[in-house]
Amino acid sequence: MTMFGISYEKLFVxxxxxxxxxxxxxxxAAATWVGQNIRRVREFAGHANRQLRSELGPEFDQLREPLEQLRGPLQDLRSLRDPRSALMRHLLDEPSPPSNGPVPSARPAVDTDAT
Incomplete structure (x- = not known):
């Protein structure tokens, strides 16, 4: 994976x-322009991050903590967009334990003693 979640194959295409x-x-010239603008956006984001960290102090880390906790489940959801990884996750997950109760049948019981 590369920047923005684009693979090398997609970049080549x-x-x-x-x-x-x-x-x-x-x-x-277009590649130079794109590179310069990506660099500017990164610098802007880094500057904004440093400014927030300096102004908020320790509260900044408290604000980021819930967002970091959400990162794991969001990565799980992103992996479902890729059919191959979703299939591998499904195949490699441990099966759920069997229940102790009776297994319901798909068909209703039919009374054969119709008199």
């Missing part, structure tokens, strides 16, 4: 599409 759409003359 996007690069080939960009080559056809933009052409070999404009592709390097």
């Amino acid at each position: 996007l690069a080939v599409i960009a080559l056809f759409v933009l052409g070999p003359e404009r592709l390097p």
Whole structure:
């Protein structure tokens, strides 16, 4: 996985599409522009994070704690978007323990002594 959850294969396909759409003359300039803007967004996010941390102090970590607790279940939900990982998770999960009660039948009992 790479940035934004895009695999290398998908990046390659996007690069080939960009080559056809933009052409070999404009592709390097477009790639430079995209790289510069991604760098600016990262710098902005890092600056905002440092500013919040300095202004909130220890309360910042208290605010982040519930979000970190949600990260695990969200990763589980994201893995369900990929059919292969969802299938592997389903196949590798331990089966639920059998119940001790009677197993309900799918068909209702039919009375054969109709007189």
